[in-house]
Structures are given as C-alpha cells and as structure tokens.
C-alpha cells in the first residue's frame with residue numbers, strides 16, 4: 573500500500589497534488605512519500621519483532637542522504653557495496669557498527685576504510701578477498717568481522733540480470749568451499765568468523781527461493797556449530813519483490829516471518845538486507861509530455877524523462893505502471909512512451925493505453941528503487957530534483973543538477 577492516490581481524477585502524493593508539484597519544481601522530478609516509507613519501515617520491523625534482528629537497508633536501491641537518515645533514525649543498519657555508499661551512510665548519520673559490506677570486488681582502500689570505521693561485518697565473496705583482508709588486518713593490527721557470502725545455487729525465478737544465487741553467477745562462494753574456509757579460519761587471530769550470508773536475487777515474488785536459501789544456511793550453520801564454530805548472525809540478504817504492474821509478491825511480514833520460522837533453531841541474530849521493497853512504491857518519477865507523434869504505424873508519446881533518469885525499462889525491460897496525473901475524458905490510444913535520449917531503447921513504457929495531451933504530466937509508479945540511484949548524465953542531462961512529501965509539507969532532498977556541475981571536473 574502507498575500514499576499516491578487519485579482524488580477527482582488528479583494524482584496526489586499524500587495531501588499534495590502531483591501536477592502542481594511538477595509545475596513548481598519542474599520535470600523530470602522524483603517524488604517520495606514519507607507516509608509510505610514509514611509504513612514500509614514498520615512492516616519490516618513487525619516481521620522480525622519476535623527475535624534478535626538487524627535490518628540493513630540496501631543503499632544501492634536509493635542512496636539519497638535524507639532517505640538514509642530516515643532509516644538510521646528508525647534504528648536500521650545498512651548494506652553497502654562500495655566506499656561511496658559507506659561514506660554516504662556515515663554522512664547521513666548511520667551507525668557504522670550496523671553496516672555490512674557486500675560485493676565481489678571490494679578494493680584494498682575500501683576494505684581499509686571499512687576496518688577503520690569499525691563496521692559490523694564484511695560479507696566476503698572469495699578466498700582471495702579473505703587473504704587480502706588477512707594481510708590488511710595484520711598490517712593495521714585490527715581484527716575484521718567476517719561473514720562468508722555463500723552461493724546456495726538456487727533459482728530466484730526472477731529476471732536473469734537480477735538473479736545472483738545461481739552457480740554460474742559471479743556472486744558468493746559455493747557452500748562446500750565456504751565450509752572449508754570457515755573451518756580453516758576458525759581460530760584466526762584477526763579474522764573473526766561471525767556470520768553467514770546469502771543474497772540470491774531481486775524482485776522475488778514467491779517465498780520458496782528464500783526459504784530454500786535459508787535452509788542451506790541453516791544446514792551449514794548446524795555443521796559449523798558441531799565443529800565448534802559459533803556464528804552470531806545469519807544474513808538472508810534482500811530481494812523481496814514489489815508490485816510494478818501485475819506481480820503478486822508476498823507482504824514483508826509474511827515473507828520474512830516465514831524465513832524467521834524456518835530459522836527457529838538458530839538462536840542468534842537474523843539480518844536482512846531489503847532495498848527495493850522498502851523504497852520502490854514510495855516514489856514516482858514525474859515527467860512532462862512534450863509532444864505526440866504518429867508515424868502511421870505507432871503512436872509515440874514523447875516525454876522529458878528518459879533512460880538517464882530511469883533506466884529500468886531499457887535495462888531490464890521493466891514493466892512499470894504509467895498514469896496521467898490529470899485523468900481526462902477521451903478515447904485512449906496505445907502509446908510508446910519514449911524519452912528524448914538518442915537511443916532506440918530509450919523508453920519508459922511500451923503499448924500504454926493513455927488519454928494524453930501535450931503538457932500533461934505522467935507519473936511512473938514504483939520508481940523509488942533503482943530509479944534515481946541508477947540515473948546518469950547520458951546525453952548531458954542533469955540529474956533531476958528529488959522531493960520528499962510528508963502530508964502537506966514538501967522538502968527538496970536533492971536539488972536539480974546545474975549545467976555547470978555537468979562539466980565542473982573537466983579540463984579545457
């Protein structure tokens with residue numbers, strides 16, 4: 573559920589009219605709803621309330637400082653995948669002791685920063701990374717909290733580009749190899765094996781894949797415990813899907829409660845790393861209709877938002893709901909909703925039934941996750957403005973980029 577609703581054929585975000593905000597702040601424009609974010613945060617908290625847990629918001633879904641600050645104030649930790657994300661969390665007031673650091677390609681300087689600020693855990697993805705960490709710890713005379721990210725070889729039944737837990741993916745360590753590494757490093761002076769981690773994919777719309785993954789983690793934990801290795805936490809990663817158009821994903825409570833029950837035998841802390849399900853439906857991308865065009869074959873609705881602002885349709889063929897912020901009477905036509913970028917793949921939606929006129933504002937729903945955070949300056953388009961609406965109050969949480977900022981680091 574979210575707080576973007578039509579009243580008298582006009583789209584509102586909480587108590588404010590989207591088209592009015594679009595006129596005032598100009599388009600393309602991201603708008604987020606505070607009530608929706610708070611509702612989602614509460615739903616995740618409730619799902620794990622009956623056991624020790626830590627929710628580590630996956631920063632890459634949307635890394636705006638104000639949103640990170642909101643999660644930090646809710647007591648959440650963070651899952652980061654780069655030095656930039658770690659620095660954002662610190663900048664936003666996040667607690668480094670609640671940060672887990674994932675990723676197959678952490679650089680030496682990224683590991684040094686993570687060790688120096690004292691994060692909760694490094695989710696290590698290879699033996700080579702462990703060896704590098706061993707050397708850095710010896711040099712810096714610090715210990716490193718480590719979880720191995722295993723690859724449970726499970727089909728997350730999602731788009732291939734966002735499946736991460738199959739044995740042909742680059743992510744994680746095969747379970748058998750992870751077992752050996754845990755035992756090898758069990759009593760290491762610097763590397764503290766404190767957790768076990770998996771993240772099998774994104775936009776999962778059923779509970780089976782994550783339960784399978786939980787089962788694999790539980791089995792490995794049991795074996796390690798029998799060998800005298802006590803792990804403090806299990807981390808199930810993120811991946812819960814959302815409704816973009818026709819999907820029917822489980823609710824956060826049902827999804828994570830099922831996981832928690834599966835792990836009833838594990839007395840330690842349960843960590844999860846949700847990203848998409850927290851922010852996707854708390855945001856829309858608002859774009860203005862520049863003109864309509866008909867080539868005798870197809871109707872095109874040319875808008876000022878593009879793959880530079882929202883690349884999911886072009887990158888994953890993502891099918892996102894598009895609505896007119898002011899619904900009007902008329903016969904709908906099937907439109908290709910396309911942006912101004914010089915790429916045939918620059919579209920926001922295919923074959924959308926719309927009643928639309930130049931100057932209208934369209935809203936792409938579900939754009940809060942992997943929207944702004946994946947945006948780029950392609951075609952020298954400035955990164956757009958972002959607003960956070962709380963009832964009838966509006967806050968600019970990112971100013972539109974200026975043209976001067978586009979080339980400020982370039983030398984002539």
Ligand SMILES: *Cc1c(COP(=O)(O)O)cnc(C)c1O
Pocket residue numbers: 630632633651653674675771773774775809810811812845846847848849
């Ligand atoms: C991307 C990612 C997540 C978040 O995935 P969502 O599908 O957005 O919930 C969590 N953990 C890791 C390691 C990731 O790479």
